[in-house]
Amino acid sequence: MAKLKILITISFAIFSLYYISQMNILPVIAQEEITLTAIFAEPKERWDMLLENATKILNDRHPDKTIKIDYRVLPYSDTRTQILTAMAGKTPIDIVSLDQIWLGEFAEAGFLSDLTSNTQKWNKSSDWYEQNWEGGLYNNQVKGIWAWTDVRALWYWKDLLNKADISPKELENWSGYISASKKLKQFLQKDGIEGMHLVGAAHSPDMWYPYLWMLGGEILEKREGHPTKQNYWYPTYNSNLGVKALQFLKDQVDAGIKPQINHYWGQEFADKKFAVMLEGSWLLGQFDKSEWNTLKEKIGMIPMFPVPNTSNTTTSTLMGGWLLSIPETSHNKELAWELITIMLEPNVLIPMLLQQGYLPTQKSIGEGQYATKLKSTIPYYEELVSLISLGKGRPNIPEYPIVAEHIRNAIEHVYNGMDPKQALDEASKQSSKALGW
Amino acid sequence: MLILKSFEPYLFLLPSILILFVFLFIPLVWNIYISLHDVSILTIIKEWNFVGFKNFYNIFSDSNFYNSIKVTLIFVFGSVLLQFGIGLLIALLLNQQVRASGLFRTLFIIPWTVSTVITGFSFKFLFDDSFGIINYGIEKLGLESIGWFSDANLAIWIVIVANTWYGAPFTILFLTAGLLSINPTIYEAAIIDGATKFRRFFHITLPLLKSFILTNLILVTVWTINFFDLQLIMTNGGPLSSTTTMSLYMYKQAFEFGYFSEGASVGILLIIMNIAVAFVYLKLFDVRNKNT
Numbered sequence: 001m002a003k004l005k006i007l008i009t010i011s012f013a014i015f016s017l018y019y020i021s022q023m024n025i026l027p028v029i030a031q032e033e034i035t036l037t038a039i040f041a042e043p044k045e046r047w048d049m050l051l052e053n054a055t056k057i058l059n060d061r062h063p064d065k066t067i068k069i070d071y072r073v074l075p076y077s078d079t080r081t082q083i084l085t086a087m088a089g090k091t092p093i094d095i096v097s098l099d100q101i102w103l104g105e106f107a108e109a110g111f112l113s114d115l116t117s118n119t120q121k122w123n124k125s126s127d128w129y130e131q132n133w134e135g136g137l138y139n140n141q142v143k144g145i146w147a148w149t150d151v152r153a154l155w156y157w158k159d160l161l162n163k164a165d166i167s168p169k170e171l172e173n174w175s176g177y178i179s180a181s182k183k184l185k186q187f188l189q190k191d192g193i194e195g196m197h198l199v200g201a202a203h204s205p206d207m208w209y210p211y212l213w214m215l216g217g218e219i220l221e222k223r224e225g226h227p228t229k230q231n232y233w234y235p236t237y238n239s240n241l242g243v244k245a246l247q248f249l250k251d252q253v254d255a256g257i258k259p260q261i262n263h264y265w266g267q268e269f270a271d272k273k274f275a276v277m278l279e280g281s282w283l284l285g286q287f288d289k290s291e292w293n294t295l296k297e298k299i300g301m302i303p304m305f306p307v308p309n310t311s312n313t314t315t316s317t318l319m320g321g322w323l324l325s326i327p328e329t330s331h332n333k334e335l336a337w338e339l340i341t342i343m344l345e346p347n348v349l350i351p352m353l354l355q356q357g358y359l360p361t362q363k364s365i366g367e368g369q370y371a372t373k374l375k376s377t378i379p380y381y382e383e384l385v386s387l388i389s390l391g392k393g394r395p396n397i398p399e400y401p402i403v404a405e406h407i408r409n410a411i412e413h414v415y416n417g418m419d420p421k422q423a424l425d426e427a428s429k430q431s432s433k434a435l436g437w
Numbered sequence: 438m439l440i441l442k443s444f445e446p447y448l449f450l451l452p453s454i455l456i457l458f459v460f461l462f463i464p465l466v467w468n469i470y471i472s473l474h475d476v477s478i479l480t481i482i483k484e485w486n487f488v489g490f491k492n493f494y495n496i497f498s499d500s501n502f503y504n505s506i507k508v509t510l511i512f513v514f515g516s517v518l519l520q521f522g523i524g525l526l527i528a529l530l531l532n533q534q535v536r537a538s539g540l541f542r543t544l545f546i547i548p549w550t551v552s553t554v555i556t557g558f559s560f561k562f563l564f565d566d567s568f569g570i571i572n573y574g575i576e577k578l579g580l581e582s583i584g585w586f587s588d589a590n591l592a593i594w595i596v597i598v599a600n601t602w603y604g605a606p607f608t609i610l611f612l613t614a615g616l617l618s619i620n621p622t623i624y625e626a627a628i629i630d631g632a633t634k635f636r637r638f639f640h641i642t643l644p645l646l647k648s649f650i651l652t653n654l655i656l657v658t659v660w661t662i663n664f665f666d667l668q669l670i671m672t673n674g675g676p677l678s679s680t681t682t683m684s685l686y687m688y689k690q691a692f693e694f695g696y697f698s699e700g701a702s703v704g705i706l707l708i709i710m711n712i713a714v715a716f717v718y719l720k721l722f723d724v725r726n727k728n729t
């Protein structure tokens with residue numbers, strides 16, 4: 001009998017709990033709770049800054065909802081793999097940050113939502129620098145919005161160049177650059193300081209492309225006659241122009257510049273281990289913000305990659321940066337899009353750009369009314385922005401990672417003594433195969 | 438009741454079998470399935486076409502794959518030899534009646550408790566061509582610095598050194614357990630019979646450690662074949678693919694270039710290689726058992 005009582009009591013309790021849970025007791029004050037999920041690439045501080053403000057604005061715009069952002073910030077190398085795994089497993093992710101070179105493969109794989117109609121309604125595409133807007137397109141569809149950019153430029157320590165009696169002007173052309181490297185080596189070696197920095201790390205192709213572009217060459221070109229796609233990309237980086245560009249890297253090695261296998265993204269320059277370094281604008285972030293006011297007194301910047309001849313060659317540079325995209329698996333595409341647009345609003349974006357030293361992709365921020373603050377805060381801001389018009393992005397096609405690997409191998413071979421033409425021809429054969437030719 | 442009794446041992450084994458089935462058998466079959474289909478970053482959420490052995494053909498027509506086999510052999514041979522040699526030597530020394538041997542044993546185990554990521558970065562910084570402390574010391578001696586990571590012949594040996602530092606403690610721990618299991622009276626009897634240290638080592642220690650040594654060798658070899666964390670962190674396979682082992686080649690195919698099928702095919706080849714290694718060691722073990 002006692003057991004029966006217990007059974008009835010438990011059954012009643014369970015039934016009551018179920019009934020209560022089904023009742024909408026507080027319909028007036030209940031808010032819809034939505035959590036947007038995101039995967040971003042490090043550093044975390046930039047996302048913390050952006051999202052703190054953006055989430056607040058988004059919630060203010062939707063008083064009937066409580067919107068939270070659950071975002072994971074991963075190291076660069078893990079970000080692509082994690083996004084890939086999430087997409088393959090159809091995990092619902094609402095926003096991802098993409099390196100520009102990943103856009104092609106992710107878009108082709110069907111991972112990314114088409115944002116074309118959203119951007120048409122938004123009507124802000126004309127405010128983007130052309131190269132930056134096009135970097136977010138794939139097959140004429142908008143697949144991502146390039147949020148901020150960076151450009152590579154030539155940085156130098158003024159006192160070290162003075163010590164070796166080198167004028168910064170000498171660094172602007174190839175022959176001057178080589179002779180300056182020899183002088184710097186002679187003066188600085190005893191202090192344990194290297195003269196010129198030469199990238200030997202995995203991203204070495206990125207530092208070779210500007211030489212190829214300034215000569216008029218291209219990494220890939222569209223050609224007719226592809227076996228399956230008729231008109232498709234073909235490797236042209238092994239042209240005479242490519243060989244000439246790679247010969248300049250070989251000349252640097254022959255002059256005694258050691259390719260650096262490990263890369264610390266400008267920290268090695270900030271630590272004064274090198275007198276001269278070609279590095280991205282993020283290098284400024286390696287200096288303490290309190291130093292920015294006086295930084296121009298210590299370090300110089302030439303907004304260019306050295307050219308063969310200053311009188312008849314226009315320099316070029318590589319543009320990087322991050323795009324914001326919405327995966328196909330997102331369950332909250334409209335809200336995710338709204339959040340992206342808020343993150344890109346000048347009042348939200350500019351504080352982060354100032355903090356991190358990134359360059360804007362929006363003309364109104366780069367040159368317009370907001371530029372004053374950036375100019376007065378980021379050293380060499382105007383010079384860096386002037387490089388955007390000369391900058392180019394890497395091909396955002398699905399096969400780019402393997403093509404870049406072939407070019408990297410060619411550069412490594414040249415560093416180890418191979419003839420540039422032979423190295424590029426061998427790499428090009430592999431790239432042709434990878435591209436389906 | 439009798440039937441239940443006869444099934445009892447299998448019931449006890451069932452949880453383990455289930456775990457093995459879920460975490461070993463299913464992934465293995467899935468891997469084989471992927472290796473026979475066209476799965477890449479571009480097709481992963483689309484239809485996967487059956488392509489037979491095309492992925493294996495692609496792998497075998499890639500010269501980089503043959504290079505990775507060569508690198509794997511050097512990496513495994515070098516790592517196992519050094520890990521085992523140093524591990525055995527230190528285990529023997531720790532087995533002597535020395536003061537604070539317990540403390541030393543604990544100290545020697547530390548590298549094994551450190552994550553491979555930290556090990557990789559530590560050695561990367563130690564041997565950095567321009568700023569590493571090793572080259573700093575060399576330059577202080579008035580010598581020319583060495584391009585540890587830029588020399589294709591040297592880089593693999595630096596990775597082997599790092600792997601030895603990381604892996605040798607396991608051998609020390611394993612063989613120390615083996616040495617402690619040997620009855621000391623056997624040594625006492627041998628000493629009374631006038632056996633020298635060398636004779637005691639070769640005729641008592643080694644034969645009685647045999648099963649420990651072989652198990653250790655199998656484990657260390659298989660782990661080393663599959664290991665790619667250190668190479669990835671320290672050199673990313675370079676320079677000139679001189680540190681791209683098969684496991685790193687597999688990782689790059691799948692996750693850098695998005696060729697999942699090719700990656701899975703290399704995975705199958707690695708499994709075959711591991712089974713072959715275990716088989717060879719077990720055969721050796723069998724032969725020795727017959728001889729003793």
